[in-house]
Amino acid sequence: MIQDDQGTNEPRPAGPVGAGDPPPPAVAKASSGEVPPTPPPAGGEGDQVELDLNALLADAEAKKSEYLELAQRTQADFENYRKRMAAEVQAASLRGKGQMARELIEAVDNLERALESAGESQDGLAGGVEMVLRGMREALTRNGIEAVDPKGERFDPNLHEALSTIPVEGTESGLVVEVLQKGYGLDGHLIRPARVVVSA
16 A cells, blocks of 8 residues: 555555565575576586596506506416426435435445456356346436446545545556445436545
């Protein structure tokens, strides 16, 4: 209700907003300096998916490097283990051959002594002993076991065992002049030193 010039109250007819009416809320906020909130851009969800994918790719790269390093370390450990086992197998084989050789060598020594005692006898017993001795020598050779007969060589305490020394005319000192018992070696390893007499 408004008051006219005569002071009477009359209802105002509906119509356009006059200059004296208050502005609508949106206009009031704009005029007061407040900025209405901006709606999120349409592509925001796609950007988040891309960020997630990049994070997953970075994590996968890190895992790949970690697993590759682990695989390389495992391969190196296995290679070292394989080499160590091969060396242990070879050492065990040498020990087994050495033990077998020591036992056979004693038998060879006895057979050689038996033949020496028989002298030039050509009877069946001496022939049989010689056949057995030859077979045993061949078996030793097939297994890499070689006899060491250092007669005439310079005495080497690492390879020979000097049982005595004697002066020998016309021979310089330190030479092996007699082999009392042959030595034996296996693949470059000494099984038994040769027992020798050395010139004084």
